[in-house]
Amino acid sequence: MxxxxxxxxxxxxxxxxxxxxxxxxxxxxxxxxxxxxxxxxxxxxxxxxxxxxxxxxxxxxxxxxxxxxxxxxxxxxxxxxxxxxxxxxxxxxxxxxxxxxxxxxxxxxxxxxxxxxxxxxxxxxxxxxxxxxxxxxxxxxxxxxxxxxxxxxxxxxxxxxxxxxxxxxxxxxxxxxxxxxxxxxxxxxxxxxxxxxxxxxxxxxxxxxxxxxxxxxxxxxxxxxxxLPKKSPKARKPTRLGYAYLVRRVDGAWLLERRPDKGLLGGMLGWPGSDWNDAPEEAPPIRAEWKTIEAEARHTFTHFHLRLTVKTALVPMERQPSRGEFIELEAFDPTDLPTVMRKAFDLTRSK
Missing domain, CATH: 1.10.340.30 (Hypothetical protein; domain 2)
Structure with a gap:
């Protein structure tokens, strides 16, 4: 100096x-x-x-x-x-x-x-x-x-x-x-x-x-x-994997789930999914015939990169989920979703 x-x-x-x-x-x-x-x-x-x-x-x-x-x-x-x-x-x-x-x-x-x-x-x-x-x-x-x-x-x-x-x-x-x-x-x-x-x-x-x-x-x-300013080298961010389940009922309603208050995206509505880690286990929120979208939803958080495998399903009116709740189509606005969840939704429209 x-x-x-x-x-x-x-x-x-x-x-x-x-x-x-x-x-x-x-x-x-x-x-x-x-x-x-x-x-x-x-x-x-x-x-x-x-x-x-x-x-x-x-x-x-x-x-x-x-x-x-x-x-x-x-x-x-x-x-x-x-x-x-x-x-x-x-x-x-x-x-x-x-x-x-x-x-x-x-x-x-x-x-x-x-x-x-x-x-x-x-x-x-x-x-x-x-x-x-x-x-x-x-x-x-x-x-x-x-x-x-x-x-x-x-x-x-x-x-x-x-x-x-x-x-x-x-x-x-x-x-x-x-x-x-x-x-x-x-x-x-x-x-x-x-x-x-x-x-x-x-x-x-x-x-x-x-x-x-x-x-x-x-x-x-x-x-x-x-x-200037000089900066110390940043540590390399790890990559985590996960599943996102996009379920639509025959009347157009979408299955959403509010995340826990603590943790990433705390308190936000989003798609039901798995844990995010190196080897996530599939955790479907409802019985359905699942289709996997070829492309992944990718997003970068402060400390890690995330790659989500997106699975979609169409279910009948009487089918009940094990978690989350169906949001009627007129009440659903994808812009209310956090960015990573919106990326998953966008893949369903571009497939």
């Missing part, structure tokens, strides 16, 4: 942000904020939970749909679990959706529907970790908390020419970011650093000529910006 040639000036970054801030549905832009408009902590919290391990582009439509349907945290707290899980389908990492409901209900029942402005209290809420607590405190409450996401880590690693590989570098980069966090406009500043990383200090081909911190960037001076 080398020291920046000149101290990075937060005010220079804020001036850049005032001109180039990204427009986002949950954001109060710098001009509106200067005129006294304040962000809604509910919208900031919701967006930050959605943005965990997900891109801004993917989140925007989900955020707009959620806030149209549940405009206040008390509305979300009163929602049916199944409705929220269905609305979340496709965003992935479904534990976030379960914690979203838990947190909304705690905010409603224990905090009178008002998000605390104390980071320590925020950390006690379901699904709220250090990053999310800092983001709510800084962006919603304008407190000088240090917000560090992947964009900020990249900016700091280049600014200080830090070659310690991630994830070991996280505490080092956080300290760099903390030293730069200003007392004035900390909410705008937190968003400015993230915008800088997202639009200028990008992972590949950073636009250094447009960067307001170029003269302070040691990596730019050393010509090492393309190498």
């Amino acid at each position: 080398s020291k920046p040639r000149e101290p990075a000036d937060p005010s220079a970054l804020l001036e850049w942000y005032d001109r180039h801030a990204r427009a986002m549905p949950w954001r109060v832009g710098p001009s509106a904020r200067a005129q006294g408009q304040r962000p809604d902590p509910y919208r900031i919290w919701l967006s930050e939970i959605m943005l965990q391990q997900t891109t801004v582009a993917a989140v925007k439509s989900y955020f707009e749909a959620f806030t149209a349907r549940w405009p206040r945290v008390t509305d979300l707290a009163a929602a049916e679990d199944g409705d929220v899980m269905a609305a979340w389908a496709g965003l992935g990492y479904y534990a976030r959706a379960r914690n979203l409901l838990k947190c909304a209900r705690v905010i409603t029942s224990e905090h009178n529907g008002i998000f605390p402005d104390d980071p320590a209290v925020l950390l006690t809420l379901p699904g709220v970790g250090p990053y999310t607590a800092a983001a709510i405190s800084a962006i919603a409450h304008d407190l000088p908390e240090t917000v560090v996401d992947g964009n900020v880590e990249r900016v700091m690693s280049r600014l200080y020419d830090e070659h310690t590989p991630l994830p070991a570098a996280k505490p080092i980069l956080t300290e760099y970011a903390r030293a730069l966090t200003p007392q004035q406009r900390p909410g705008d500043y937190a968003q400015a650093v993230m915008d800088l990383g997202a639009t200028i200090c990008t992972p590949r081909n950073p636009a250094c000529g447009l960067c307001p911190w170029r003269q302070s960037c040691t990596a730019w001076a050393m010509g090492t910006q393309a190498e």
